[in-house]
Amino acid sequence: MSSNKDARIRVVKDGPYMVIGNVPLIREAAVREGDRPPTKWRKVAEYPLKERYALCRCGQTKSSPYCDGSHAATKFDGTETAVRRTRREKPRLIKGPGVDMDPNAAPCARAQFCQREGGIGRLIADSGNKEKRDLAIEIAGQCPAGRLVIYDKIEGAPIEREIERSISVTEDPSRKISGPLWVKGGIVIEGADGEPYLTANSAALCRCGRSKRMPFCDGTHVEVGFNRTDDLK
Numbered sequence: 001m002s003s004n005k006d007a008r009i010r011v012v013k014d015g016p017y018m019v020i021g022n023v024p025l026i027r028e029a030a031v032r033e034g035d036r037p038p039t040k041w042r043k044v045a046e047y048p049l050k051e052r053y054a055l056c057r058c059g060q061t062k063s064s065p066y067c068d069g070s071h072a073a074t075k076f077d078g079t080e081t082a083v084r085r086t087r088r089e090k091p092r093l094i095k096g097p098g099v100d101m102d103p104n105a106a107p108c109a110r111a112q113f114c115q116r117e118g119g120i121g122r123l124i125a126d127s128g129n130k131e132k133r134d135l136a137i138e139i140a141g142q143c144p145a146g147r148l149v150i151y152d153k154i155e156g157a158p159i160e161r162e163i164e165r166s167i168s169v170t171e172d173p174s175r176k177i178s179g180p181l182w183v184k185g186g187i188v189i190e191g192a193d194g195e196p197y198l199t200a201n202s203a204a205l206c207r208c209g210r211s212k213r214m215p216f217c218d219g220t221h222v223e224v225g226f227n228r229t230d231d232l233k
């Protein structure tokens with residue numbers, strides 16, 4: 001995890017995400033060939049750097065990705081329903097010869113990177129091979145939700161790449177779907193009650209307003225075909 005210790009995100013009750021501390025905001029698109037799983041993220045745009053800003057959480061703004069107050073007009077119910085963990089519990093790991101993996105560290109955002117190369121589970125099973133091991137680590141790092149955490153077999157510690165504290169507004173243009181806000185680098189996320197959620201290297205915050213595990217994305221945006229056409233130009 002990187003510096004900029006003041007960076008934090010506060011969930012506003014039935015309102016937006018308040019982002020504080022000069023957190024860079026960019027837009028990234030998943031790159032796929034046809035209907036195959038995506039293989040990388042491509043930077044599409046960079047927003048002006050601001051000390052603080054409010055990002056839409058209800059999915060109704062006309063100034064995406066920023067909040068324009070639509071949550072009040074639509075009486076958005078943003079009740080936080082995610083299980084609040086205060087520490088990383090001992091995960092049930094999928095064991096491989098080179099590395100192990102926690103496959104369930106966060107709700108699935110359905111970005112599908114884990115389906116590359118026949119599935120990340122297969123890569124873990126073949127992780128005695130350095131190339132497969134490295135690919136598994138790369139793929140886990142592409143998951144915006146931080147659902148897949150790879151563990152070193154000797155140290156027993158997570159293998160996570162150092163990423164700058166930033167937020168990416170994600171999209172999957174091939175599927176014509178707008179995705180969650182990808183929070184990177186261990187930014188503290190506080191609930192509306194001021195209590196922090198467990199800090200993670202990656203976390204996906206819902207911006208369609210439909211998740212059943214608020215404030216985190218649970219993949220519902222795919223089911224409902226969340227599509228901010230202004231994001232997908």
Ligand code: FES
Binds near residue numbers: 209
């Ligand atoms: S953005 Fe994924 S569930 Fe809302």
